[in-house]
Amino acid sequence: MSQFWKPGSERPRLVDDGEGGVFFYSATPSSSRFGYASMEKQRQRLPVFKYRTAILYLVENHATTIIVGETGSGKTTQIPQYLKEAGWAEGGRMIACTQPRRLAVQSVASRVAEEMGVKLGEEVGYTIRFEDLTNPDLTRIKFLTDGMLLREMMDDPLLTKYSIIMVDEAHERSVSTDLLFGLLKKIQRRRPDLRLIISSATIEAKTLASFFDTSKKSHVGTDKESEPKKVPAMLSVEGRGFDVEIHYLEESVSDYLQTAVSTVLAIHDQEPAGDILVFLTGQDDIDAAVQLLTEENENHGRHASGLTIVPLYSGLPRAEQDLVFYPTPKGKRKIVISTNIAETSLTLEGVVYVVDSGFSKQRYYNPIADIENLIVAPISKASARQRAGRAGRVRSGKCYRLYTEEYYIKEMMSEGTPEMQRSNLVSCVIQLKALGIDNILGFDWPVLPSPEAIIRALEILYSLDIIDEDAKLTSPTGFQVAEIPMDPMISKMILSASSLGCTEEIITIAAVLSIQSIWVFGRGAQKELDEAKLRFAAAEGDHITYLNIYKGFLHSGKSAQWCHKNFINYQTMKKVIEIREQLKKVLQRMGVSLKSCDGDTNIVRKAVTAGFFAYACRLEAFGPSGLYKTVRSSEDVYIHPSSVLFRKVLMFSYILLSLFWA
């Protein structure tokens, strides 16, 4: 362990905006009090209130927007309860609380229902896709995903059902959260009664506060004393996590995988009991590390005996993911080697040591080529802190960063680029249009996407006949596309299918296209997987192959065993069924009849082309590794290795999808 040193542990800091007032609150037992100070009085002795009093004072008298800078204190679940007790959920109005993940919505909702002693689904309920556990007559506090609240805005643009909207985990800056911010700011102008509460990791709080600051210099003096201010108030809650000792490398290394493995072995050798969580970038790295450690475990029993090594990434079948939660046998030490799924989505108990490679895979959108890529990139300081924090949940822990402190201080970005700036914007633009925001460039974006990305999105929507020359939604196509909960290209494909007479087939394809992958990536079973694929492969390509798989799945009686045998992810297939059912309902509501083309693949391919013609390519050279060029911009592309057409000699001169840029 001599390659590491420890300059001391990190502690969360309080936020101080210097304008709308600063609130402090500490959740540590020794000082469970907080203070408030206006700018002038900051250095004076502060009045001290209870947390509840502070929240209510802010919401009722002080500001229309409150930003809670929070470091994993768990205090945010109390806010909706305080607000309800204070009468904010009366007169037919509700309190809405968003989370970026379905699982978080469910668990937070049930925790709050339990704390309030009410039955989940009555006074406290939640709404996520495919599941609505609310009662229109009884529900006062409603938890929902950020994307769900966006959908609700399409029917009720001013969100009149709600008196207060609370957005949690705002620092993650998901596309939906950012879109919500721009829209909520707009709503506030029309609804001065609406209160926003935004909960975020402290480092992001300042940025958000300035975005929501709608006070113009000239208007400052006109605010009446009694009216809540338009300058956001900030409340800072200190976390209850245990201290984490941070260790850095003395010199940077080139091979983080090998360094991660040797660090794990060193911890196991020298440190007391406690599980180890290792953050790597993806499945390849993780499988390689698992193998290296397993070999070490078997060959050098003296150093590495007693290790239970578990990989963790989202592509893993459910049963294998669950291994992570099994209690570690006595005398053994669990090593979890994970992607950043363990950074926010899953919480592992019992972790005391974290090894942070400093890298993760990140989506990167190239608007010129209209292609989303995944690249291994350095993480931000915020991510590094989040990773380190995972070691301090049960007791004080240690985090080993596989980079130098100088690199952390001088070169690491403080925050990552918001997802909005790394994504294709077609879905965003269509949602804004559906809400009547026609001037996309004039929208108050929390982060401005590149002009190229906006232009590309408009161009694609125009080519699909979803928007017209004035960039307004077309009728009925544009409005229908906005109503279908899918990527616009997929929605257009579905609508075309209704006139071609193959909706039954196309909604199956749409469902498969809108989830990650139906295949299981068995470790070391590449051959078997390829063979399984061949059983379903259609000469026409991947879309028709999906139809074959769906048929087979139904024929098996939706059997999990059948999926296992054919290297198909059972969980994913169940999701396909759910999405397909939802699409059916949406189409029926729109008056689109469901028709089957009875296996006429030409009709199906016409519908696919109607949605995805922008990705058309021309075959340039025949052969097992044919070179294609995109029709739109003549860029070189090859067939993606995951396609059933990979390495096949093709007789068509045109092909769609499953292509990747070399």
Place this chain on the structure above:
DNA sequence: GGCTTTTGT
């Protein structure tokens, strides 16, 4: 020559 970080309507 050989792929998929992670969410979500």
